Amino acid sequence: MSGKNWDRVPIDAQSVEAPLSLAAVFLVVTVGSDKAALSKVASVLGELDDLVKNVGFRDLSGRLSCIAGIGADLWARLSPDRRPRELKAFAPVKGPVHSAPSTPGDLLFHIRAERSDMCFEFERILLDSLGSSVTVVDEVTGFRYFDARDLLGFVDGTANPTGLDLPASALVGDEDVEFAGGSYIVVQKYLHDLGAWAETPTHVQEEIIGRTKIDNIEIDDDDKPRKSHKSLATIEDDAGNEFDILRDNMPFGRPGQKEFGTYFIGYTRYLWVIEKMLQRMYVGEPPGAYDRLLDFSTPHTGTTFFAPTRPTLQKLADGAQG
Template structure:
């Protein structure tokens, strides 16, 4: 997908277009209801760039970064006067067999680095600063697994856009000019039943995923009676244009607790693209022919955010501070 007006969009996108990292922390919090808590959160958001520099200077090759996503309810509390056109809470989905729940979240911190200790240190200092102003509702430490595979054994993120297609797919453009350079973000934490998956023969696994397992070759299933995960997650509009999203999924797990999962995080220019993708997965196309991957992979969270361009994030935080009591 291309967009002729991208030379006029300020692509300062909180490092959304950075290369996939070796480690990440996905941190979702809610913000306390009092004005002092909101003021403290705004002070912290305003200082995030400095915190990235404070932690990251120890090893610049570690490429520490942090993307902040803001939920609809918190956006309204910031009293910005307007909000991104499509921003709304995550809509739960009830399919015939499987469901995608909606869970709370005011802020998403997507912390990335080539070194897990940098992610840890950044999160530690960040939460120290936020203190009792927030409540952690979900915290996942992810890792890059072999050659970018998930714990099911398949390469993940192959269809990610690259080059000029990346901003055209992941970042808002002229259609909502006040929020150009920002991105809609949807997160879901999936837990896998690896024991049940291991009992599935590899050819059937490949049919479910839509790619070969060893060499990651796409399988053409257009004429198959049941569409694969790959096909259900491919979104084409009424004019025949394919709409991509940017995935930065990561495996996570605790073998001692028998916990194995994938943290799905999708960045999109249009929220409706991810919503339609999830509808196709859970309801099916045709209805009833749902994504068979869901028989082995269960979502435990579902939250929607908007990650504004860096200048807008700072402007939101600074404007809110002027209206709120001193935080510190």
């Protein structure tokens, strides 16, 4: 859904609009409780763009980028008087069969590039810079899988907004002027039961996902009592206006450990959109008719962040060091 007065939103947002990459790292850390740790983290956040440039210059075609997202608790420490209107901790969701947990995280670093070695080198230097001020609580290395498919075999991210709809869907607008140009981020790490999925007939898989597997065509299930993942993840208001989010999901896995997953990351202008999407998936619409994809995919993490504009990030860093 496109927002009004979009020309009033700053153009200095972090690189939320960067195109889908071949490689990514999702790094979630917590920050030590002492002032020294906070000051160190603030210093690194203030120098983040320089670090991206220092690593990225080695191959400009690698398109290295990094988005820093800040959790509600850390935001309160950095800026106790001002915060984005909707920012809060991830709210766990309890459904009749499946649940979405809430897990710790003060900072998210979403690192993207066309080369996995650039993601690796950036993360290595970043963590060296942060030192003992942070503790890594989750680290996932993602990869682009064939023609943008997940490990379940379906194309992922088809419904992403494009053109002017992208910033209007993913970046805060004049409804929260002080934080316009920022973006709410929700992340969840899902692990798949590929054995059970492989035993499920293709036509049933397609009904669960809401798209055909080979050619990625939407399946109309509006008249069916049990909605597909696609339908449950589509959010509309009472007037029928659809609210999009920007997904940059990535597959990950370790076959030797029987670990196969999808790292969900959603950027949104309105946090309530993703919250409503998760309620529909886990509780069901109508209640009880939950997303059948959850019978095969289990969330192990759930955390919410806010990625401010670059100037706001710099102000937070300067304030914590002052």
